[in-house]
Amino acid sequence: MTNNNPYLPFASDILDVIKHTEKEYTFRMAFKGDVKPGQFFEVSIPKYGEAPISVSGIGDGYIDLTIRKVGRVTNEVFERYKGQSLLLRGPYGNGFDVDLYRNGEVVVVAGGTGVSPVRGVIQALSQMPDATDKYVIAGFKSPADMLFKDDLKEWEKKLKLTLTVDGAPEGYTGNIGLVTKFIEGLPLKNPAEAKAVVVGPPPMMKFTIIELKKKGFKDSNITVSHERKMCCGLGKCGHCRVNDTYICLDGPVFNYEFAKNFVD
Amino acid sequence: MGYVLSREAFAAVIADLSKNYRIFAPVRKEGAGRFTDVDAVIYDYVCDSEKIELEAKSDYASKEFLTPLSETLLYFTENEVKESDLDTRPVLVFGRSCDINSLKRLDQIYLDNGLAKDPFYKRRRDLVKYVLIGCGHSYDNCFCVSMESNKCDDGYVFSIDLVEDNIQSNVPDKDFDKYFAQHCNDKKDVAPRYVKENEVKVAVPDSVPLSVITDALWDEYTTRCINCGRCNYVCPTCTCYTMQDVFYSDNGKVGERRRVGASCMVDGYTDVAGGGQYRRKNGERMRFKVLHKISDFKKRFGYHMCVGCGRCDDICPEYISFSNIIGKVYQASKEVK
Numbered sequence: 363m364t365n366n367n368p369y370l371p372f373a374s375d376i377l378d379v380i381k382h383t384e385k386e387y388t389f390r391m392a393f394k395g396d397v398k399p400g401q402f403f404e405v406s407i408p409k410y411g412e413a414p415i416s417v418s419g420i421g422d423g424y425i426d427l428t429i430r431k432v433g434r435v436t437n438e439v440f441e442r443y444k445g446q447s448l449l450l451r452g453p454y455g456n457g458f459d460v461d462l463y464r465n466g467e468v469v470v471v472a473g474g475t476g477v478s479p480v481r482g483v484i485q486a487l488s489q490m491p492d493a494t495d496k497y498v499i500a501g502f503k504s505p506a507d508m509l510f511k512d513d514l515k516e517w518e519k520k521l522k523l524t525l526t527v528d529g530a531p532e533g534y535t536g537n538i539g540l541v542t543k544f545i546e547g548l549p550l551k552n553p554a555e556a557k558a559v560v561v562g563p564p565p566m567m568k569f570t571i572i573e574l575k576k577k578g579f580k581d582s583n584i585t586v587s588h589e590r591k592m593c594c595g596l597g598k599c600g601h602c603r604v605n606d607t608y609i610c611l612d613g614p615v616f617n618y619e620f621a622k623n624f625v626d
Numbered sequence: 627m628g629y630v631l632s633r634e635a636f637a638a639v640i641a642d643l644s645k646n647y648r649i650f651a652p653v654r655k656e657g658a659g660r661f662t663d664v665d666a667v668i669y670d671y672v673c674d675s676e677k678i679e680l681e682a683k684s685d686y687a688s689k690e691f692l693t694p695l696s697e698t699l700l701y702f703t704e705n706e707v708k709e710s711d712l713d714t715r716p717v718l719v720f721g722r723s724c725d726i727n728s729l730k731r732l733d734q735i736y737l738d739n740g741l742a743k744d745p746f747y748k749r750r751r752d753l754v755k756y757v758l759i760g761c762g763h764s765y766d767n768c769f770c771v772s773m774e775s776n777k778c779d780d781g782y783v784f785s786i787d788l789v790e791d792n793i794q795s796n797v798p799d800k801d802f803d804k805y806f807a808q809h810c811n812d813k814k815d816v817a818p819r820y821v822k823e824n825e826v827k828v829a830v831p832d833s834v835p836l837s838v839i840t841d842a843l844w845d846e847y848t849t850r851c852i853n854c855g856r857c858n859y860v861c862p863t864c865t866c867y868t869m870q871d872v873f874y875s876d877n878g879k880v881g882e883r884r885r886v887g888a889s890c891m892v893d894g895y896t897d898v899a900g901g902g903q904y905r906r907k908n909g910e911r912m913r914f915k916v917l918h919k920i921s922d923f924k925k926r927f928g929y930h931m932c933v934g935c936g937r938c939d940d941i942c943p944e945y946i947s948f949s950n951i952i953g954k955v956y957q958a959s960k961e962v963k
Contacts, residue, residue: 368742369699370707408702409873409881413899432899449707564902591898593869593885597740598747600866600888601895603918606925611740625839626896626904626914 368596371406371449377424379444382509385431386475387440388418391448393425398457399482400587400615403427404595406449410438414592414610417453418478418510419485425453428478428509454595455614458585460486463557467550469497471541471570473562477509479587479614480561485513488520496521497548501541501566503528541566545573553578560618561587571618584618627803628785628796628816633675635809636786636793640675642805643718647755650691651720652684653677659685660943678720680788683765687862687937688721692732692750693887695859699746700883702873710882712749718783720757723820724768724935726782727775728862729756731923731931735865739926746885755799760787760818767936769826769949775933777820785818828952830930831959834921838958839913847951848909850944855889857938857948863919863931866890890915916951 378390397420405427406412413435419426431440442448460483468487472480477500487496498517502508504527517523524544526537537544541562550556558579560570567586574584590609593599602609604624607616631639643649649672658666667684669691698710719725736747758778770776783799784806794816797803858864866888873881888895891911896904905911923931938948 367709367745369746370709407871408700408707408883409871409878411871411883412869430900436899589898589902590904591896593867593888596742596744598736598744598865599868599885600735600890601868603922605917606922608739623836625836626910 368451369594371404371451373447374450375447376442376444380426382428382511383507386428386507386509387431388426388428389439389442389448390419390424390426391450392423393450394423395453397425397453399460399486400457400479401453401455402479402595402614403450403452404454404592405429405435405439406451407435407438408449411435412451412593414454414595416479416587416614417457418481420482426481428475428481430475452595454610456612458483458559458587458615462585463487463496463559464490467495467497467552467556468558469499469545469548469550469556469574470559471499471501471545471562471574472560473501473541473566473570474503474507475509476562476566476587480559481510481513483559484517484521488517493521495551497524497550498522499524499526499541499544501526501528501562505530505534505536540569542569542573545570545577548577550577554580556583558584559586560584564589581622582617582619585615586618586621587615588613588621588624590614628794628814629806629810630812630814630816631793631795631806631810633791633793636795637675638809639805640678641673642808644673647716647718648713649673649678649718649720650688651677651757652679652682652688652759654679654682660941680759680786683722683768683935683937683940685937685941686860687728687935688719688725689728689732689862691717691719691754692747693736693865693867695887696870696884697746697886698882698884702881702883704879712753714753717754718757719754720759720786722759722761722935723778724770724775724933725862726756726758726778727933728935729781730929731863731933732865734927756782758782758785758818760785760794761821762787762789762819764821764824765936767826767939767947767949768821768824768934769828769936770821770934771824772826772828772830773930773932773934775935776822776824787816787819789819824934826936826949828934828949829956830920830952831956834917834955834959835962837962838955839917841958843954843958844909844913846909847912847946848907850946851891851908851912852944853891853893853908853911854943855892856941856943857946858889858891858915859887860937860941862933862935862937864889866895868895890918912946912951916948916955919948920952920955 380388418428590602736744867885919932
C-alpha cells in the first residue's frame with residue numbers, strides 16, 4: 363500500500379523563514395513539481411495534525427507557505443527553523459489561471475492572510491509589460507499586521523496599489539479604512555468588462571463583491587477563493603463540502619457566477 | 627439456486643464459514659439500549675449462528691467494518707511514518723438491503739470522488755463480502771421503497787431469511803454453495819424476501835429551489851435539534867471523518883494519526899483556524915445534512931444518498947423525523963413551482 367498512498371506526507375526542507383509579523387511567517391519549502399497560485403498543501407505534523415495552507419509563492423525548486431500562528435498545528439510549525447524540515451501533502455485544489463488576467467483591466471482585492479493565495483497572481487500582474495490597468499487593493503488590520511512588505515514596495519512601482527489598514531496608531535500617514543472603501547474610486551474605463559479577484563475573510567469577500575457590483579462588475583468576471591476546514595484535500599472527509607461542491611477538489615478558486623449559489 | 631435449512635444445519639454452515647471468514651453481524655446486547663431494559667442491536671464479530679440477530683433491525687449500520695468509528699492510519703516514531711497494519715483475513719458482513727445498497731454510496735465517496743482512491747478504505751473493501759438478511763416485513767420508520775433500496779439483485783454471496791424456524795438461503799455465489807451443500811439436501815428455488823410497501827412513504831423533490839434551501843422551515847430544528855450527531859453515526863451512508871493526531875503520554879516522541887467518524891451536526895465540523903465557523907445554527911446543519919441526502923449528492927453523482935433505512939429516526943433523542951423533513955421539503959419545493 364505504501365506506493366502512492368495519498369495520505370503519506372513527504373519531507374520538505376525549510377530553505378528559509380521570512381518573518382512578516384510576530385504571528386505570520388513565510389516558510390520557504392523545497393519542492394519540485396507543478397504548482398499554481400491558489401493551490402494549497404496540507405502541512406502535516408506528526409502527533410499534532412494537519413492544516414491546509416495556501417501557496418503564497420512559487421519559485422525554482424521551492425514553494426512559499428505563509429502561515430499564521432493560530433492553532434495546534436501552526437504553533438508547532440513555528441517551532442521549526444531553517445535547515446529543519448516539515449512534512450507536506452499536496453498540492454491540492456485548482457488554483458488561479460493567471461492567463462485570464464493578461465488583457466484588460468484587473469482589480470485584485472485581498473484582505474489579511476488572503477493576500478497569500480493571490481500573491482502569485484499579483485506578482486504575475488506586476489511583471490506584465492504594461493501593468494497600468496492592473497489594480498490591487500490590499501487591506502490589513504493594522505500597520506503591524508502587514509504581510510509581504512518588500513513585495514508591496516515592488517508592486518507599488520509596477521501597478522496601481524492601494525494599501526490600507528483597518529486602524530492605525532496616531533500619526534500613521536497611509537490609508538485607513540476597509541478595502542471596500544476604495545472600490546468606488548477606482549478609475550476604471552470599463553468596469554463591465556473588468557475582471558476582479560477577491561480573497562479574504564468571508565465578510566470582507568461578501569461586502570467587497572457588493573461594492574464591485576455597484577461599480578458595474580459582472581458576476582462572471584469576479585473570481586473568489588474560499589477557505590474551509592479540510593481534513594484530507596482528496597474529496598473524502600466531507601468537511602469542505604458546500605451544496606454539491608467540494609472546495610478541495612472543485613476549488614478553492616471559483617468563478618463568482620457559480621460560487622454565488624453556495625449556501626453554507 | 628438455494629436451500630432450506632434447519633437451525634442446526636444453519637449453525638453448522640456458520641461454524642464452517644467462521645473457519646475461513648470473520649463474521650461481522652448484528653448482535654443483540656441485552657440492556658445496552660437507550661432506555662432502561664431496552665436492548666441494543668449493534669455489530670460485532672460472531673462465530674455462533676445463535677448470536678446473530680436475524681429479526682430486529684440493527685440500531686447501527688453495517689458500515690462499521692469499512693469505516694470504523696476510530697481507525698489508526700499512520701504510526702509515528704522519531705523519524706518514521708508507518709502505515710497501520712490490518713488483519714487481512716476475509717470478512718463476511720451481514721446486512722439488510724438498505725445496508726448493501728449503501729455500499730455503492732460509500733464506494734462513491736471513498737473510491738470515486740476525486741482522483742485518488744482512499745487506500746485505507748480500499749484495503750478493507752477488498753476483504754469484504756456481503757450476506758443479505760431478507761426483510762419479511764417493514765420496520766419502524768423504514769422508507770426504503772420510496773428510496774428504491776428495498777431490494778438488491780446482486781452484491782451479496784448468499785441470503786438468509788428466517789421463515790417459520792427454518793432458514794431459507796439463496797446462494798448466488800458458487801464459491802459459497804459448498805458450505806450449504808455439505809449440511810443440507812433440501813435444494814429449493816428460494817428468493818430473499820424484501821419489503822414491497824412501507825408504512826412511511828416519502829416523495830423526494832426532483833430539485834430543491836434556492837428559496838427552499840434558505841426557507842424558514844429549517845428554523846424549527848435550530849431549537850428542536852440538540853446537535854448530538856447520532857443520526858450521522860447510525861447512518862449507513864454518512865462517510866465524513868476527521869483526522870486526529872495523538873502522541874503517547876509516556877513517550878511524546880511516538881504517536882499516531884487516526885481518522886474518527888465526523889458529524890456535520892456536531893460543533894467543530896466546520897471550524898477553521900482563527901475561530902471561523904460555518905453553519906452555527908442547528909437548523910442550518912439539519913438543512914446541510916438533509917439536502918446532501920436527498921439533493922446535493924444526487925446533483926453530483928446522479929442518485930440519492932439516502933437509502934431510507936430510518937435509523938436516524940430510530941435513534942433521535944428529540945424524535946425528529948427525517949422522512950417528515952423530506953415531506954416538508956417536497957411540499958415547499960412544489961409550492962415554489
